Every structure is written in C-alpha cells, then in structure tokens.
Amino acid sequence: MKFKLIALAMLAGASLSGCATVINGTNVDYATDTDPTGADVVFLNGLKCTSPCTVELRRGSDTRVDISKPGFEPVYVLLQSRLAGSTFGNIIAGGIIGGVVDGGNGASNTLFPRPLMVRLAPAGSGNAAMLLDKDGKELMTVEEHNEKVRADVAKTIGNTLAGVDQTAPSN
Template sequence: MHNFKLTILGILIALTTGCASITGSDMQQLSLTAKGDDAKSVEGVKCTLQNDKGTWEAITPSFINVRRSSEDLTVECKKDGEKDGLLKAISRAAGSMWGNIVFGGGIGAIIDHNKGTGYNYPDALPVQMGSSVIVDRKAQETTTAAK
C-alpha cells in the first residue's frame, strides 16, 4: 500500500510540475514596432510574421498573438517610401520544458515540443527598417535579470 501511495504522489507531481501543455497557452502576445533610419518610430508598416505553425499580419505599432513553436519566427515589414525591414526572433525552450524532462520523464516535454507550448519568443519585436535584425529571448532574460 505504501508503494501505491508513492506511485500516485509521483504521478501527481509529474502532472503538475512545469507542464506547459497543461498550464500554458500555445499562443504568445508580442509587441511589434518599427523604426526608420533616423531611429524614429514608423507607424503603419505592414508586417508578415511566420513560423512553421502559421502566418500572421499586423500593422505597426501593435500587439499580435502568434502560435509558439520550436522554430524561429521571421518578420518581414514593408511600407512605401521605406526600405524593407527583416527580423528573426529566436525561439527558446521555456523553463517548463526542463521541468517536464526532470519530473515528468520527458513525456510532457515531447507533447510541449510538438504543440509549441514549451517555447517562447522575445516579448518585443523591434523591426529596423532597411536592416536585418536578430532578437533573442536569451538576451531579454539577461537584461531583465540585471535590472
């Protein structure tokens, strides 16, 4: 009977610890902005965001919901009178993925990987018109931790 209780306790811990597929959304809200060569904000830029889970369109400045994925997010922005802006947002594994591997035996991590819920993009997508930019959540977390 004692082993049965330990087994049940282990299952409960595995199901409730760090599983993004249960607690997280497969969507992430991102802030999309654009700046010109003079570093001033450019409004009304039409942007297309894409990863292996879908394609979304938005006009700057805005907040947009995209589907999370293990694949990077590409952003292509265009406006008459401006050079095109390109941005690549690096996808990073969320902390919940490591919790799934450690406590859940990896099953939750496989589910989160396939659904994309175990990954995050940087919260801000600052497109620089006329340039190609890479943004990484790892740098965002370092900056946030330093504050």
C-alpha cells in the first residue's frame, strides 16, 4: 500500500510540473563575448559585465544587450526568447499540463542568439558590428539580426527599447 501511495505521489508531481522546468530550470547561464574583448556589456535587467562574461538570464524573456568600448561604435543586440527544439517532445512525454507549465514559465524556451558573440566596429570606420557564430565566423550584421527579431521583441520590451522607428509610416 505504501508503495502505491509513493508511486501515485510521484506520478502526480510529474504531471503537475513540466519536464523542461525540472531539467532546464527557468534561467540560463548566458555567455557574451566581443572582438576585441573588454567591452562593457549592459543587459536590460540591469546586469553588467565586461566581455567575455556570463550572466544568468530568464529563458522566457526577450531582452536587449548594450555593448560599448572606447574606440568602437556602441551597439545593441536584441535577444529573442524562442521555443527550444525539445518542446514538442516534452509535450509528448510530459503531457499537456507539463507543456503548459513549461510554456508559461519559459523553461521550454532558449535565448537567441546564444552565445552572443559580436565583432565591434572601430569608431568612424563605416563598418558594421557583426554577429558571430560560436566558432567566430560572421553570420550577419547586428543590425540585420535586430531587424529580423525587432517586431517580436518589441512586443515584450517596448518599441523604444527595440529600436522601432515610430515616425515611419505604417503599412
């Protein structure tokens, strides 16, 4: 009888929490690096560090990262919270309740881009800051990335912080 009670309690606990919440948690260690290193990195939530650095961020929250270094153009990068690939497996294994829990607290999400690697543009060079992959290869300009995610990120951090031009005519 005691074994059945323990098994029932474990089953109830598992069905009322999401797999991603248990395995991943709602926060993630987020690494940021710049070329050159030593840039000031300021996150929207007030966290600050000098690159290369790692801070803890919420998986389910879009945000903005401002990067500056003397002699280089300041730049900001929009971080988008996206559903991770494991989300659908979680729904199958953990059921609808687990999927709802993980979706609600952001545990089934990941931040994009991750890690954040930026090649800064020298001041006055006319060059654009570049987003790099984990191997240091150029992916696209930071502005191209920001344009791709701007409308979605603006829904959570606001138009001004996302850099939405509010004077442009709407479609």
